[in-house]
Amino acid sequence: MIAGLLTRLLQGLGVMLVVGLLAFAVSTKLGDPVNNMLGQNATIEEREAMRRELGLDQPFVVQYGKYLSRVVRGQLGVSYRLGVPVGELLAERLPASVELSGMAMLLTLVLGVPLGIYTAIRRGSLLSKVILGASLAGLSVPTFLTGLLLIFLFAVQLQWLPSSGRGEVVSIGPWTTGLLTASGLRSLLLPSITLALFSLALLLRLVRGELLDVLHSDHVRFARARGLPDRSIHFRHGLRNALLPVVTVAALQLGNLLAFSVVTETVFQWPGMGLLFLQAVQFVDVPVISSYLLLAAVAFVLINLVVDVSYLVLDPRVRSTVGRS
Amino acid sequence: MSVALEGLKVTLRRAGGEIPLVEDVSFRIDPGQVLGLVGESGAGKSLTAAGLIGLVSPPVRIAGGKLSVRGHAVSLEDARAVRPLRGKAVGFVPQDPFTSLDPLFPVGDQLVETLRAHLPLDREAARERALRLLADVGLPSPAERFEHYPHQLSGGMRQRVAIALALCAEPPLVVADECTTALDVSTQAQIVSLLARLVEEHGVSVLLITHDLGVVAELATEVAIMYAGRIVERAPVHRLIRSPRHPYTRALLEAVPRVGGEGGGALPAIPGTMPRPGELPPGCAFHPRCPRASERCRTERPPLEQRGDAELACWHPLEEGDASEPSSGGRGA
Amino acid sequence: MGLLRGLLEGTRRGTRLALALVAAYVLLAAGARWVAPQPVQDLRSLDLMNSSIPPAWDAEGRREFLLGTDEQGRDVLSGVLFGLRLSMGVGFAAVALAMVIGLAAGLLSGYRGGWLDAFLMRIADAQLTFPAILVAMLLDGVARSVLPRSVHEALGVPVVIGAIALAQWVPFARAARVGTLVEREKGYVQAAQVMARPGRSILLGHVLPNVLGPIVVIATIGLGNAILTEATLSFLGVGIPPTSPSLGTLVRNGSAYLPSGAWWMVVFPGLALAGLVLAVNVAGDGLRDGLDPKQRSAVS
Numbered sequence: 001m002i003a004g005l006l007t008r009l010l011q012g013l014g015v016m017l018v019v020g021l022l023a024f025a026v027s028t029k030l031g032d033p034v035n036n037m038l039g040q041n042a043t044i045e046e047r048e049a050m051r052r053e054l055g056l057d058q059p060f061v062v063q064y065g066k067y068l069s070r071v072v073r074g075q076l077g078v079s080y081r082l083g084v085p086v087g088e089l090l091a092e093r094l095p096a097s098v099e100l101s102g103m104a105m106l107l108t109l110v111l112g113v114p115l116g117i118y119t120a121i122r123r124g125s126l127l128s129k130v131i132l133g134a135s136l137a138g139l140s141v142p143t144f145l146t147g148l149l150l151i152f153l154f155a156v157q158l159q160w161l162p163s164s165g166r167g168e169v170v171s172i173g174p175w176t177t178g179l180l181t182a183s184g185l186r187s188l189l190l191p192s193i194t195l196a197l198f199s200l201a202l203l204l205r206l207v208r209g210e211l212l213d214v215l216h217s218d219h220v221r222f223a224r225a226r227g228l229p230d231r232s233i234h235f236r237h238g239l240r241n242a243l244l245p246v247v248t249v250a251a252l253q254l255g256n257l258l259a260f261s262v263v264t265e266t267v268f269q270w271p272g273m274g275l276l277f278l279q280a281v282q283f284v285d286v287p288v289i290s291s292y293l294l295l296a297a298v299a300f301v302l303i304n305l306v307v308d309v310s311y312l313v314l315d316p317r318v319r320s321t322v323g324r325s
Numbered sequence: 326m327s328v329a330l331e332g333l334k335v336t337l338r339r340a341g342g343e344i345p346l347v348e349d350v351s352f353r354i355d356p357g358q359v360l361g362l363v364g365e366s367g368a369g370k371s372l373t374a375a376g377l378i379g380l381v382s383p384p385v386r387i388a389g390g391k392l393s394v395r396g397h398a399v400s401l402e403d404a405r406a407v408r409p410l411r412g413k414a415v416g417f418v419p420q421d422p423f424t425s426l427d428p429l430f431p432v433g434d435q436l437v438e439t440l441r442a443h444l445p446l447d448r449e450a451a452r453e454r455a456l457r458l459l460a461d462v463g464l465p466s467p468a469e470r471f472e473h474y475p476h477q478l479s480g481g482m483r484q485r486v487a488i489a490l491a492l493c494a495e496p497p498l499v500v501a502d503e504c505t506t507a508l509d510v511s512t513q514a515q516i517v518s519l520l521a522r523l524v525e526e527h528g529v530s531v532l533l534i535t536h537d538l539g540v541v542a543e544l545a546t547e548v549a550i551m552y553a554g555r556i557v558e559r560a561p562v563h564r565l566i567r568s569p570r571h572p573y574t575r576a577l578l579e580a581v582p583r584v585g586g587e588g589g590g591a592l593p594a595i596p597g598t599m600p601r602p603g604e605l606p607p608g609c610a611f612h613p614r615c616p617r618a619s620e621r622c623r624t625e626r627p628p629l630e631q632r633g634d635a636e637l638a639c640w641h642p643l644e645e646g647d648a649s650e651p652s653s654g655g656r657g658a
Numbered sequence: 659m660g661l662l663r664g665l666l667e668g669t670r671r672g673t674r675l676a677l678a679l680v681a682a683y684v685l686l687a688a689g690a691r692w693v694a695p696q697p698v699q700d701l702r703s704l705d706l707m708n709s710s711i712p713p714a715w716d717a718e719g720r721r722e723f724l725l726g727t728d729e730q731g732r733d734v735l736s737g738v739l740f741g742l743r744l745s746m747g748v749g750f751a752a753v754a755l756a757m758v759i760g761l762a763a764g765l766l767s768g769y770r771g772g773w774l775d776a777f778l779m780r781i782a783d784a785q786l787t788f789p790a791i792l793v794a795m796l797l798d799g800v801a802r803s804v805l806p807r808s809v810h811e812a813l814g815v816p817v818v819i820g821a822i823a824l825a826q827w828v829p830f831a832r833a834a835r836v837g838t839l840v841e842r843e844k845g846y847v848q849a850a851q852v853m854a855r856p857g858r859s860i861l862l863g864h865v866l867p868n869v870l871g872p873i874v875v876i877a878t879i880g881l882g883n884a885i886l887t888e889a890t891l892s893f894l895g896v897g898i899p900p901t902s903p904s905l906g907t908l909v910r911n912g913s914a915y916l917p918s919g920a921w922w923m924v925v926f927p928g929l930a931l932a933g934l935v936l937a938v939n940v941a942g943d944g945l946r947d948g949l950d951p952k953q954r955s956a957v958s
Binding site: 217218219221222223224225226227228229232236237240241314315316317 | 378380408409410411412413417419421424425426427428429430438439442443474476487490491493494
């Protein structure tokens with residue numbers, strides 16, 4: 001068990017190293033950093049000086065090593081586009097993205113799980129059919145369209161909610177939060193709904209599918225035959241078994257949320273890392289691109305690790321073997 | 326008090342109408358008696374068991390039947406009336422011990438849960454009772470096994486736990502649905518003797534569903550043979566085995582390989598297959614495969630008739646001592 | 659084709675309706691050149707005097723522009739039709755490419771086994787954690803910086819197709835691999851090997867028919883995703899170069915005018931897109947149900 005976790009950890013590190021290598025290759029080979037920083041009219045001497053300063057005359061492996069050591073210390077280079085250290089940029093944008101993704105994840109879980117359960121237990125009801133139909137629509141409408149339509153309805157026509165930005169934010173130490181102000185919360189509403197819609201629909205259908213499967217399984221049948229009360233069958237024996245794969249997918253959804261936050265942040269001009277990444281891709285701002293990739297890799301590896309640990313906690317079949325039988 | 330089932334009918338709703346899957350099944354089991362319900366796959370044995378406690382879901386439904394337990398008659402069509410029977414009046418032992426226990430909870434937990442669902446017990450009392458039940462079904466070191474998860478137990482142990490679960494509320498009727506089929510031969514033997522002991526000690530009525538005639542011979546007091554959703558013969562076990570009356574029964578008995586019999590020659594297989602629900606031939610359902618079929622068999626379905634302490638549905642039953650007559654269309658397939 | 663009939667037989671009316679809708683979309687899109695009232699790609703046909711006209715049923719609308727026009731005088735209906743053609747074309751191509759790559763990888767992986775199998779599966783696992791959008795964005799960024807502008811524009815469509823395909827090949831590979839492994843265990847493959855038939859024909863002959871069902875389901879789901887991904891990439895500006903706009907590009911262009919109330923530039927392309935993906939999703943759902951053993955045991 002511990003051995004399993006360790007291998008996973010090592011695998012994760014491996015993935016990160018590979019991504020790091022890719023990021024590094026991208027950052028040095030793609031485009032010409034010297035050109036980007038000095039412009040077309042620099043002289044040869046200035047270029048040479050810059051090359052030496054950036055360490056571009058050293059062998060690849062050495063450069064990579066230096067790159068790694070810099071990364072570990074949080075020095076991720078300087079943005080071509082903005083001329084600001086990437087680390088600062090990321091730190092500045094992180095809270096916005098985290099709050100947006102966090103809220104979207106919350107919505108996904110709080111709405112997705114109960115609705116999924118309901119549509120599984122009350123299979124034929126009208127409400128279930130409506131919910132399922134809506135979920136299908138939710139999976140078919142692209143995130144950007146949802147955002148635009150919500151903006152059109154609530155911001156342009158009804159003028160109830162803002163159409164862009166974070167509203168007023170409060171700084172707590174290094175973190176800026178929009179959760180403590182009315183305008184901040186109002187600004188968070190439409191973007192998080194937009195971001196959550198797809199994941200919500202997906203999770204809902206998944207929970208329903210898994211629960212339906214479990215409810216037809218042998219052990220649930222036996223539980224029924226023993227005369228256990230419905231509540232016990234549905235929740236204790238049904239849901240707990242259905243939750244295992246759901247946890248995995250929910251965690252992976254976090255990854256999707258991170259990706260789709262790019263779209264949502266664009267539509268709502270939300271000052272987060274997703275928007276930063278998009279602008280970096282358009283501008284070919286290599287340091288930002290590679291640093292964002294590294295950060296994404298770290299996030300995904302962590303998420304996967306959390307999922308593995310959760311399996312340990314939730315499924316006794318995975319847990320055992322040491323001693324016992 | 327005896328347990329009696331009257332006229333169980335289970336149907337399947339399909340495009341074009343409702344097809345009977347099980348029809349007109351009735352029996353009566355006295356305390357301490359075991360009725361073996363035998364038949365090929367698809368004859369409707371498991372559906373009968375499920376029908377008894379309402380464990381069917383659309384498009385299958387229970388179209389009729391009355392179950393009398395503890396002097397109380399319940400109409401099986403009424404789902405709400407059937408629910409309280411589960412566990413309390415009818416205990417159920419499932420077929421597959423590997424998949425029937427919830428893998429996420431220790432077995433002791435599952436016992437306590439079932440006990441407290443039916444009896445007014447607090448945790449401590451329930452736990453003690455559960456431990457006693459586990460010892461009763463012959464589970465080694467019950468106190469230790471109490472905390473174990475199903476996947477940590479062997480197949481035989483799991484089946485013992487399943488039996489314990491069925492007995493939690495001390496129901497007068499226990500339905501064992503092919504509960505030895507998923508086990509290996511030696512474990513099977515252990516479970517069979519456990520069941521025999523429990524029947525004697527607790528005085529329950531048992532409906533033993535199986536396709537294994539060997540188990541029936543050892544455990545049952547009476548046997549009912551099912552074919553195409555109906556009972557075609559019922560008799561005390563030894564008489565049925567010694568001199569079956571229904572040609573199908575005899576064919577079934579002959580198909581069982583015997584140790585020490587004449588070597589060589591193929592096992593007599595019954596030619597043809599059992600008709601599927603909705604595709605029953607007119608008259609007696611068995612007539613296409615029966616060597617004694619006459620014109621009457623082809624047009625008129627023989628009713629299940631009482632003959633002393635047995636029942637039979639056949640126009641041309643075998644007489645006592647008809648062992649010399651060929652039983653099926655030919656040996657081998 | 660027996661498979662297709664088998665799939666269709668088990669399906670409900672809703673699924674068949676959805677499939678019919680998809681077919682209708684395909685026909686419309688394929689015939690865009692003849693159906694569309696205005697050849698929007700021909701810049702000479704545009705007249706700035708026609709800019710930003712609302713749909714025909716609005717007071718200020720005109721009948722020749724049924725769904726209105728955009729800020730450059732382009733007919734929205736025509737734009738949608740051509741955009742559909744592009745979106746669907748890219749979607750189909752991407753899924754087809756993903757299928758080819760996935761099948762090849764999966765068949766190879768399952769048949770050869772060993773280190774090749776382990777290697778390919780590691781890549782597949784790792785790739786699954788990275789969402790398609792990011793992968794596609796990254797690839798586009800790489801292409802953008804490596805290729806000179808004109809080349810990048812000319813190659814715009816293939817790059818996007820490639821990027822989406824690369825993000826989608828894994829489920830195909832998995833299905834093909836499983837199918838191959840299952841078939842490998844079966845006796846007749848070993849028998850054929852003994853008779854020295856070449857490996858490839860064994861595979862193709864036995865594995866493909868069995869795997870075809872799940873592959874079709876994966877393909878329909880993948881199609882919906884591919885269309886959405888392409889639209890999203892175009893909306894973000896990192897997809898197909900705007901010279902030939904896809905539905906996503908149309909929404910992107912129109913979104914700037916949304917605050918001023920010109921909703922038709924966004925809503926119609928958006929509806930066309932959502933409708934298409936919805937039809938594909940419903941069809942995929944239905945096909946999947948038709949394939950699954952409908953043996954939800956009657957004895958519950």
